Amino acid sequence: MNYEKKKVLITAKTYPHPSATYQELVCTAGVLEDGTFIRLYPIDYRYMPYWKWYKKYQWIEVEVIKHDKDPRKESYRPKIDTIKPISSPLSTKNNWQERKKYVLANGTQTIEYLNELKNQDKTSLGIIRPEKVSDFVIEPSTEEWKGSWQDVLKQNNLFGPDKKPLEKIPYKFSYVFKCDDDRCNGHKMMMEDWEVGQLYRKMKEQGNSPEEAAQKVKDRFYNDMCASDIDTHFFVGTVLAHGTWVILGVFWPKKESANYKIKKCLIGKSEEE
Numbered sequence: 001m002n003y004e005k006k007k008v009l010i011t012a013k014t015y016p017h018p019s020a021t022y023q024e025l026v027c028t029a030g031v032l033e034d035g036t037f038i039r040l041y042p043i044d045y046r047y048m049p050y051w052k053w054y055k056k057y058q059w060i061e062v063e064v065i066k067h068d069k070d071p072r073k074e075s076y077r078p079k080i081d082t083i084k085p086i087s088s089p090l091s092t093k094n095n096w097q098e099r100k101k102y103v104l105a106n107g108t109q110t111i112e113y114l115n116e117l118k119n120q121d122k123t124s125l126g127i128i129r130p131e132k133v134s135d136f137v138i139e140p141s142t143e144e145w146k147g148s149w150q151d152v153l154k155q156n157n158l159f160g161p162d163k164k165p166l167e168k169i170p171y172k173f174s175y176v177f178k179c180d181d182d183r184c185n186g187h188k189m190m191m192e193d194w195e196v197g198q199l200y201r202k203m204k205e206q207g208n209s210p211e212e213a214a215q216k217v218k219d220r221f222y223n224d225m226c227a228s229d230i231d232t233h234f235f236v237g238t239v240l241a242h243g244t245w246v247i248l249g250v251f252w253p254k255k256e257s258a259n260y261k262i263k264k265c266l267i268g269k270s271e272e273e
């Protein structure tokens with residue numbers, strides 16, 4: 001098999017974790033121009049030259065090959081030195097129209113439907129549109145990386161780049177939601193978005209206690225992104241080792257009908273005045 005060049009719209013990046021083989025690993029997911037999901041793995045993102053640091057909703061070009069050790073359908077191994085950002089991030093104008101064109105090109109799924117696909121052809125990425133998101137749970141997690149990962153971080157890497165400190169977030173965050181599917185009994189699913197960890201760290205740097213910082217994460221990822229006027233979608237993916245689904249990111253344009261109502265309201269008002 002040969003490497004092929006693909007154009008990928010980045011839609012999700014997970015918080016890095018240490019790796020014995022690579023510096024540390026980030027799961028990056030995105031869509032091709034026809035809306036097909038793709039996972040680029042592994043990428044030691046923070047160790048790439050800065051100009052290669054891609055953002056969400058940015059198109060990149062990259063040479064990839066189907067992953068030989070990862071049977072998940074969408075997993076491709078990228079040739080790191082071919083990664084090239086080729087656009088600025090797509091805008092959120094017109095209620096995320098430009099992003100929707102690619103992200104929702106093949107519609108949305110439910111976890112129940114994705115599980116069927118997983119059994120059929122090892123599908124491991126998707127986008128769901130929950131019927132209801134009812135909570136965002138903050139639970140304490142360990143302060144430190146697990147033992148084997150700690151060893152990796154401590155290893156003296158004589159020939160590699162210097163280790164950058166990788167802070168463990170002492171909480172885990174999960175969404176509680178129900179799919180728009182008769183078979184759904186509800187889910188409590190871990191949220192693995194890189195931005196959750198970034199926001200938590202930023203809030204702590206600004207002088208908040210760990211509890212306050214975690215609460216600010218909830219303010220953003222639940223109160224804002226799951227507000228009643230928001231059309232909340234989740235990017236989801238399976239974990240290689242266990243096959244369980246986790247949330248990789250949130251896609252959160254406004255509800256179209258709500259927009260329409262607001263406009264109508266305003267028009268009505270101006271007519272009265």
Ligand SMILES: [Zn+2]
Nearest residue numbers: 111112179184
């Ligand atoms: Zn469900």
